[in-house]
Amino acid sequence: MAIRSKTFRETYYEDIKLLQTLWIKIWIGLFILGLIVAPFATDPYVIYLINLSCVATVAALGLNLLTGFTGQISLGHAAFFAIGAYCTAILASDLRMPYWVCLPASGFFAAFTGLLVGIPCLRLKGLYLAMATMSFGVVVEYVVITWEGVTKGVRGIGIPTPKVFGYPLDSNEKLYYFLLAVTALAIVAATNLVRTRIGRAFIAIRDRDIAAEVMGVNLTKYKVMAFAIGSFYAGVAGGLYAYLMHYIHPEHFTFLLSVQYLAIIIVGGLGSILGSVFGAVFITIIPEFIKGLADLLTLAIPALQDKYDDGWNIAAFGLLIMLFLIFEPKGLFGIWIRIKTCFKNWPYTY
Amino acid sequence: MDKGLLFFMQLVASGIALGCLYAMIALGFVLILKATDILNFAQGEVIMMAAFICYFLVTALHMPFLLAVVLTCLSVGLMGILTERIILRPMIGEPVFAVVMVTIGLSIFLRSLAGIIFGHTNLVFPSPFPKETVSMGGIILSQTQIWIMISTLGLIIIFFVFFKYSRLGLAMRGTANDQHIALLMGISVKRVFALIWGISFITGAIAGIFLANVMVINLGISFVAVSAFPAIILGGLESIPGAIIGGIAIGVIENLAGGYLDQIIGGGVKDVTPFVVLFLILMVRPYGLFGKKEIERV
Numbered sequence: 001m002a003i004r005s006k007t008f009r010e011t012y013y014e015d016i017k018l019l020q021t022l023w024i025k026i027w028i029g030l031f032i033l034g035l036i037v038a039p040f041a042t043d044p045y046v047i048y049l050i051n052l053s054c055v056a057t058v059a060a061l062g063l064n065l066l067t068g069f070t071g072q073i074s075l076g077h078a079a080f081f082a083i084g085a086y087c088t089a090i091l092a093s094d095l096r097m098p099y100w101v102c103l104p105a106s107g108f109f110a111a112f113t114g115l116l117v118g119i120p121c122l123r124l125k126g127l128y129l130a131m132a133t134m135s136f137g138v139v140v141e142y143v144v145i146t147w148e149g150v151t152k153g154v155r156g157i158g159i160p161t162p163k164v165f166g167y168p169l170d171s172n173e174k175l176y177y178f179l180l181a182v183t184a185l186a187i188v189a190a191t192n193l194v195r196t197r198i199g200r201a202f203i204a205i206r207d208r209d210i211a212a213e214v215m216g217v218n219l220t221k222y223k224v225m226a227f228a229i230g231s232f233y234a235g236v237a238g239g240l241y242a243y244l245m246h247y248i249h250p251e252h253f254t255f256l257l258s259v260q261y262l263a264i265i266i267v268g269g270l271g272s273i274l275g276s277v278f279g280a281v282f283i284t285i286i287p288e289f290i291k292g293l294a295d296l297l298t299l300a301i302p303a304l305q306d307k308y309d310d311g312w313n314i315a316a317f318g319l320l321i322m323l324f325l326i327f328e329p330k331g332l333f334g335i336w337i338r339i340k341t342c343f344k345n346w347p348y349t350y
Numbered sequence: 351m352d353k354g355l356l357f358f359m360q361l362v363a364s365g366i367a368l369g370c371l372y373a374m375i376a377l378g379f380v381l382i383l384k385a386t387d388i389l390n391f392a393q394g395e396v397i398m399m400a401a402f403i404c405y406f407l408v409t410a411l412h413m414p415f416l417l418a419v420v421l422t423c424l425s426v427g428l429m430g431i432l433t434e435r436i437i438l439r440p441m442i443g444e445p446v447f448a449v450v451m452v453t454i455g456l457s458i459f460l461r462s463l464a465g466i467i468f469g470h471t472n473l474v475f476p477s478p479f480p481k482e483t484v485s486m487g488g489i490i491l492s493q494t495q496i497w498i499m500i501s502t503l504g505l506i507i508i509f510f511v512f513f514k515y516s517r518l519g520l521a522m523r524g525t526a527n528d529q530h531i532a533l534l535m536g537i538s539v540k541r542v543f544a545l546i547w548g549i550s551f552i553t554g555a556i557a558g559i560f561l562a563n564v565m566v567i568n569l570g571i572s573f574v575a576v577s578a579f580p581a582i583i584l585g586g587l588e589s590i591p592g593a594i595i596g597g598i599a600i601g602v603i604e605n606l607a608g609g610y611l612d613q614i615i616g617g618g619v620k621d622v623t624p625f626v627v628l629f630l631i632l633m634v635r636p637y638g639l640f641g642k643k644e645i646e647r648v
Binding site: 067071073075120121123124126127128130131132134135136138139142145146256259262263266270309311312314315317318319320321322325326329 | 389437440441444446447448450451452454455456457458459460461462463465466576579580583587615618621622625626628629632633636
């Protein structure tokens with residue numbers, strides 16, 4: 001990333017600071033303040049959408065670390081998400097475990113399965129890896145439906161309300177702060193991760209794996225690590241999803257969900273933390289736009305009455321993936337950077 | 351013949367019929383892969399579209415079956431050429447991930463579009479094949495299954511002759527072998543790409559019409575193509591004979607697993623077997639039976 005002019009860094013400490021300038025600190029501060037007061041200012045539905053975006057952000061961060069940063073295509077992200085969700089659901093409903101056991105347990109269990117998938121997938125890349133992860137996703141879906149003794153099959157599992165210090169999070173507004181906190185933690189952790197040796201190794205593997213190995217990056221170790229970290233995020237996100245929805249069902253975790261996460265990171269920006277957040281929010285609110293658009297269309301063409309259903313949203317995901325890949329491969333993050341540089345350099349063009 | 355053996359033979363025979371369908375679908379994948387190095391994840395939706403179009407032509411417009419088949423093939427082939435021109439050509443030179451994702455985007459777009467246009471109800475195709483079954487030494491097959499086998503054989507012969515003797519077929523093989531040299535030899539690579547997409551879509555359309563005859567038509571028909579992935583991996587991604595042998599092998603394995611394991615584990619084994627096989631092949635022999643072995647040494 002380009003350093004803006006008139007920025008002088010004199011010590012190493014200044015160079016590694018997370019928030020570089022005063023203005024960034026002020027903007028981030030205002031943004032966080034805005035999020036904190038949001039429940040008092042907006043209606044509950046907006047809060048619900050933000051909650052969904054939080055879950056999507058955490059899962060997308062994991063996929064972006066695996067696919068965007070390390071370059072390992074995964075079409076089975078929904079499987080890890082499902083594993084996390086079921087882990088939380090079973091621990092919370094059958095064993096009455098508190099949230100601070102369930103969420104990490106979901107993460108670690110998903111990471112463990114990530115290891116199991118990642119190790120045999122080490123030899124594969126590109127198309128082959130995409131197919132292997134996709135078939136893993138199908139197998140997990142099958143297991144979730146069939147293994148009724150544990151997952152209750154198509155009946156689904158209800159999840160009790162989580163309690164934080166004895167205080168029940170029984171509404172969307174109360175869950176909101178909890179989800180925000182976990183998401184913020186996930187974002188900071190991911191941002192820091194990609195700045196370390198591990199993150200640089202991931203990027204080196206993505207850019208050219210053989211060259212990375214020659215430079216001393218242990219391919220086996222870092223590829224497996226990417227799988228484990230990516231699935232850890234997915235597992236935690238699955239746990240959050242279970243708490244948010246109060247009820248999970250095998251139909252929530254199909255191949256389409258994996259594609260939706262890929263849509264998030266493509267639309268947001270591959271290999272960018274901020275991009276994952278943009279993408280997650282964008283893809284979560286897109287159905288609302290389409291619903292509005294469908295309403296407008298019905299006003300114009302009455303024949304379309306009651307034609308709106310989920311298919312429109314999925315069609316929009318597909319269209320967005322294609323349009324972004326053809327016209328804006330860097331995603332929303334790329335647009336963001338362009339707008340920012342435009343303002344920064346004004347009135348000059350560069 | 352004793353009962354156990356007969357059961358086994360019956361499973362194998364209907365497995366071959368199923369495998370022929372997989373082989374047809376796999377051919378559609380492999381043609382594009384070989385020439386353009388793109389795995390078209392939207393092939394399943396092509397199959398589904400063909401099934402819907404053919405159903406529409408036969409039931410709503412009361413066309414004779416053969417005319418409907420020809421029209422379906424033509425329209426779907428045109429769709430293939432347009433897909434290449436509009437969506438895939440701007441992606442030339444982009445990384446594998448981007449190209450794969452474009453075809454996945456296309457696939458979910460087409461599937462939900464079909465849902466919006468044709469609805470989510472199950473449609474039953476008025477089968478042109480007689481209902482009577484044929485019995486051969488105790489093995490019972492339906493006429494549809496036999497026609498599937500015959501048309502797969504016909505398709506294989508047509509492809510063989512086309513790629514071996516026709517000018518265009520040779521141009522396509524040349525392009526698959528080396529695009530730059532093909533270009534230098536005066537082959538229009540762009541035209542070859544567009545045509546190969548058209549041909550692959552037509553192969554998918556034929557498979558789709560047969561699928562419409564053996565199962566109900568709904569959006570789920572597109573997932574059959576996903577079950578054909580193991581076939582192309584087993585065959586080695588870029589090999590046409592590999593796709594056919596792989597397809598038939600997967601069909602037989604799937605049927606045998608369904609016949610024997612369903613009693614032990616419970617229903618649904620049949621649907622998940624291809625993926626377990628796919629996973630195993632990728633672990634043991636990723637380049638398949640006839641694939642190029644890419645050697646990388648560090």
